[in-house]
Amino acid sequence: MNYSSESIKKAYDELDKRRSTAIAVQSARVREIREKYPEAYSVYMEIVSTKDRLAEVILSKSGDIRSAVEKIRDGNLKAQDRLGKLLRGYGLPEDYLNIHYFCQKCRDSGVREGNRCECVSELLDKYSVEELNRLCSIKLSDFADFDITYYPESITYAGKNYNPRQIMEDNLRFCIDYAKNFSEHSPSVFMLGETGLGKTFLSGCIAKEVRKKGFSAAFDSAQSFFREIEKEHFGRSDGDTLGTLMNADLVIIDDLGSELHSPFNASAAYNVINSRLNLSKPTIISSNLSLEELAKFYDDRIMSRLMGMFRTLRFIGTDIRQIKRRMGVYE
Numbered sequence: 001m002n003y004s005s006e007s008i009k010k011a012y013d014e015l016d017k018r019r020s021t022a023i024a025v026q027s028a029r030v031r032e033i034r035e036k037y038p039e040a041y042s043v044y045m046e047i048v049s050t051k052d053r054l055a056e057v058i059l060s061k062s063g064d065i066r067s068a069v070e071k072i073r074d075g076n077l078k079a080q081d082r083l084g085k086l087l088r089g090y091g092l093p094e095d096y097l098n099i100h101y102f103c104q105k106c107r108d109s110g111v112r113e114g115n116r117c118e119c120v121s122e123l124l125d126k127y128s129v130e131e132l133n134r135l136c137s138i139k140l141s142d143f144a145d146f147d148i149t150y151y152p153e154s155i156t157y158a159g160k161n162y163n164p165r166q167i168m169e170d171n172l173r174f175c176i177d178y179a180k181n182f183s184e185h186s187p188s189v190f191m192l193g194e195t196g197l198g199k200t201f202l203s204g205c206i207a208k209e210v211r212k213k214g215f216s217a218a219f220d221s222a223q224s225f226f227r228e229i230e231k232e233h234f235g236r237s238d239g240d241t242l243g244t245l246m247n248a249d250l251v252i253i254d255d256l257g258s259e260l261h262s263p264f265n266a267s268a269a270y271n272v273i274n275s276r277l278n279l280s281k282p283t284i285i286s287s288n289l290s291l292e293e294l295a296k297f298y299d300d301r302i303m304s305r306l307m308g309m310f311r312t313l314r315f316i317g318t319d320i321r322q323i324k325r326r327m328g329v330y331e
Helices: 005-036 038-048 050-060 065-089 118-133 164-180 199-212 222-233 241-247 263-278 291-297 300-309 320-327
Strands: 155-157 160-162 189-193 217-221 250-254 283-287 311-315
Touching (some): 005 038, 005 118, 050 065, 118 217, 164 311, 189 199, 199 217, 199 250, 199 283, 222 241, 222 263, 241 263, 250 263, 263 283, 263 300, 291 300
Parallel strands (some): 189 311
Antiparallel strands (some): 155 160
């Protein structure tokens, strides 16, 4: 995946910050032990000096080097054991004086076995999603602002009677639980219903809560996402929107079907949907179109995945924007 220079800079700045913080915390703890527990500090310094004493023996090239090295190592192990017992006696963990790196695999260096560490890739993906989200004009809202009273208790739709308020209470509860318990194993969700019924609002609430939990969530309209993918594909723009959508913890595609209908966009939609399903990454898709209308623009590959591999939430009611307008409520 191609990352922007801004995302790369932010990722490595964060890496430097993590490493500096870990070292600073350890240094403060060493000073604390030196001042409060001189005996433990003396043992700690004996351990720290092991490397220098080993180097001195090896470079001297005199005497029985192997025996000398083994003696130093044995002394080091005994010192570590003694330090652990002393620290436990002070009510501290045995590893209190170790440097606690954010990533133990690369010690916050960003390099592991000559390759870029996973922690760097995670940071690059995070900042790439944030960069992509800056283009989004959709407001991220709070569940507490979702007003269920705008939904009637009875409505006739397609010749059948429904209770939109009960349906939306169930949808709201599902979305709150989804955000609260979000993980990489969360299901994909397909929100289906006419315009103005809260699909964008609730998916935006999910995005906001998921991001609070530290996950990356890319959120924008299908039109915006696919337009950027097309511009980058034909060299009219830099960036890697498709790659970012593949790597984000959660992708929310709002208003599927509103984008320009073209073979390229249909292919892009399939690529994103199918690839994320194959990667077991959750995706939330909403659409104002009916299944019949969507089927006119997307082939069976897309429709079968939306209906067979996504959890469907149906939104029923009266356009809330029109209700608010009649009530003189403007946002």
